[in-house]
Amino acid sequence: MAHVVKKMTPAQLNQLKGHYHHALIDTPPPGSLFSAKSPHYTITAYKSGKVLFQGKQAAEEASLWDGEASASKKQKPVKTASKTLPLAELAKEMAAERIIGSDEVGTGDYFGPITVCSVYCGPGDLPKLQALGVKDSKLMTDQKMIVIAEQLKTELTHSLLVLPNDKYNELQRKGYSQGKMKAMLHNQAIRHVIRKLKEQHLEYDRIVIDQFAEPAVYYRHLKTSGEVIKDKVAFHTKAEGLHLSVAAASILARAAFLKEMDALSEYAGYTLPKGAGAKVDQTAALILKSKGEAYLNDIAKTHFANTNKAKAIAIKE
Numbered sequence: 001m002a003h004v005v006k007k008m009t010p011a012q013l014n015q016l017k018g019h020y021h022h023a024l025i026d027t028p029p030p031g032s033l034f035s036a037k038s039p040h041y042t043i044t045a046y047k048s049g050k051v052l053f054q055g056k057q058a059a060e061e062a063s064l065w066d067g068e069a070s071a072s073k074k075q076k077p078v079k080t081a082s083k084t085l086p087l088a089e090l091a092k093e094m095a096a097e098r099i100i101g102s103d104e105v106g107t108g109d110y111f112g113p114i115t116v117c118s119v120y121c122g123p124g125d126l127p128k129l130q131a132l133g134v135k136d137s138k139l140m141t142d143q144k145m146i147v148i149a150e151q152l153k154t155e156l157t158h159s160l161l162v163l164p165n166d167k168y169n170e171l172q173r174k175g176y177s178q179g180k181m182k183a184m185l186h187n188q189a190i191r192h193v194i195r196k197l198k199e200q201h202l203e204y205d206r207i208v209i210d211q212f213a214e215p216a217v218y219y220r221h222l223k224t225s226g227e228v229i230k231d232k233v234a235f236h237t238k239a240e241g242l243h244l245s246v247a248a249a250s251i252l253a254r255a256a257f258l259k260e261m262d263a264l265s266e267y268a269g270y271t272l273p274k275g276a277g278a279k280v281d282q283t284a285a286l287i288l289k290s291k292g293e294a295y296l297n298d299i300a301k302t303h304f305a306n307t308n309k310a311k312a313i314a315i316k317e
C-alpha cells in the first residue's frame with residue numbers, strides 16, 4: 001500500500017485534525033493522537049508530530065500539506081504570488097473582493113449523499129454574514145447550521161447540488177473516482193452561480209475552492225466535462241477560514257447533507273450514523289439483515305469497506 005510520512009508541528013496537527021474532522025475514527029491506534037479514515041486514505045497522527053498517510057489517495061492527501069510543512073520549517077518570508085501570501089493577508093485581500101466560494105460535505109460518510117455548494121459573496125455581504133454568525137462550520141453545531149442555512153439560501157446567490165447514493169454508486173461502478181465526482185460537482189455548481197450572476201449583471205473577482213486535490217488532478221478529472229471553469233479559480237486548504245463565502249457554502253452543504261440524512265433515516269427506519277466507523281458497520285448489518293443488500297444502494301456509498309464489514313457482522317449474528 002502506498003504511504004507517505006510527514007513531520008508536523010502541533011499547530012499543523014490541529015489544522016490537520018480540523019480538515020479531516022468528518023473522517024475521524026472513534027478509536028485511533030494505540031500511541032496515536034487521532035486517525036482519519038475514508039475508503040481512499042487512512043491518516044494517523046502521532047504525538048511525535050509524525051503523520052502517516054496510507055491508502056490509494058495517500059500521496060494526494062499528503063501533498064495538500066506540502067506548503068504548510070515546508071513554509072514553517074524554512075521560515076522563509078513569502079513573496080508576491082497571491083497564492084503564497086500569509087493567510088491573514090490573503091484573507092484581507094479577499095475580503096475586498098467579490099468571491100464565489102465552493103465546498104462539499106459527505107465524502108467520508110458511508111450513509112448519505114455528497115452535497116456540494118457554491119456561494120457568491122461580495123464585500124457588502126460580509127457584515128450580514130458576520131451578524132448571522134457564519135464562521136468555520138467546524139466550530140458550529142448542526143442545529144445552528146440548519147437555522148443559518150435557511151437564511152443564507154434567501155440572502156445569497158448560490159447553487160446547491162446533491163448527489164444521491166444510487167447515482168453515486170452507478171458512477172462509481174462506471175469507474176469514476178470520488179475525486180472525479182467531486183470535481184464535476186464543484187465545476188457544475190460554480191457554472192450555475194456564474195450563470196445566475198450574469199443574469200443579475202454581476203461580476204466576480206475570484207473563485208475559491210476548498211482544496212481536495214492538486215489543481216492538476218482536479219482538471220484531469222474534468223477532462224471529459226463540457227464547460228470547465230478555470231479562469232480566476234484558486235484552490236486553498238482550510239478555505240472556510242479564508243473567506244466567508246466558503247464558510248457559507250460549507251454550512252449550506254452541511255445543512256443539506258443533514259436534511260438528507262434525516263430523510264434517509266426515516267425511509268430506512270434506522271437512525272443512520274455519520275462517518276464510516278464501527279457504529280456505521282453495525283447499522284449497515286442491521287439493514288442488510290432486514291432489507292437485503294440491494295437496499296444499501298439507495299442509502300450508502302456501497303464501495304466503502306463498511307459494506308464488507310457489515311456483511312461479516314450480519315453473518316456472525
Ligand code: MN
Pocket residue numbers: 103104210211
Ligand atoms: Mn472542504
